[in-house]
Amino acid sequence: MIDAQIVVIAKEPVAGRVKTRLTPPFTPGQAAHLAAAALEDTLRTVAAAGTRHRLLALDGLPGSWLPAGFVVVPQRGAGLDERIAFAMTDAHRLHAMPVVLIGMDTPQVTPELLRYAVGALADHDAVYGPAADGGFWLLGLRTPEVAPLLGLPMSRPDTGAVLLRRLRDEGRSVVLLPELVDVDTAADAARVAADAPGSGFAASLAAMAGMAETSAAR
Numbered sequence: 001m002i003d004a005q006i007v008v009i010a011k012e013p014v015a016g017r018v019k020t021r022l023t024p025p026f027t028p029g030q031a032a033h034l035a036a037a038a039l040e041d042t043l044r045t046v047a048a049a050g051t052r053h054r055l056l057a058l059d060g061l062p063g064s065w066l067p068a069g070f071v072v073v074p075q076r077g078a079g080l081d082e083r084i085a086f087a088m089t090d091a092h093r094l095h096a097m098p099v100v101l102i103g104m105d106t107p108q109v110t111p112e113l114l115r116y117a118v119g120a121l122a123d124h125d126a127v128y129g130p131a132a133d134g135g136f137w138l139l140g141l142r143t144p145e146v147a148p149l150l151g152l153p154m155s156r157p158d159t160g161a162v163l164l165r166r167l168r169d170e171g172r173s174v175v176l177l178p179e180l181v182d183v184d185t186a187a188d189a190a191r192v193a194a195d196a197p198g199s200g201f202a203a204s205l206a207a208m209a210g211m212a213e214t215s216a217a218r
């Protein structure tokens with residue numbers, strides 16, 4: 001077991017509350033189903049990474065998609081910046097060891113990439129995974145503090161750049177990870193499924209495409 005912890009920050013996949021940018025072309029129910037598939041893939045990958053502790057910072061209630069071995073903690077804070085910051089500090093309060101946080105929007109992530117991120121914190125202060133939309137898909141901190149995150153402008157093309165600048169301005173050594181695509185739009189979903197063809201997310205997306213083709217042929 002690796003002496004570190006990974007926190008997944010996520011929303012309960014309820015229709016109308018998650019992946020709203022997927023509608024249209026998907027219905028709210030289909031969007032929620034894709035969100036659940038992405039979350040389940042992510043949790044399974046985290047479990048396979050082999051860290052000593054695994055946490056889910058959840059907005060909502062756990063469901064059948066939650067595998068064994070995760071401690072569920074409620075999200076707290078107002079904006080997403082606060083929820084991320086407090087999820088990391090709450091995890092560090094539970095277990096005083098480095099924290100890696102990811103969301104539920106990159107089901108293509110691999111155990112090997114997560115292990116690399118965790119291992120980087122042995123010799124560096126932070127690890128940062130940029131997202132294609134200008135945000136970030138992963139943040140790891142050897143000693144989590146809220147300062148770089150609080151007040152961070154979220155969901156903007158420069159969100160990740162601002163965070164990276166804050167970390168470096170504090171004198172933290174940062175390891176950069178490969179850029180990944182977050183699932184926000186239908187085009188993103190297609191790209192992610194192509195990057196992870198064996199995932200549950202890809203299977204769910206393919207099933208929906210097959211249903212659409214069947215309906216169109218009638």
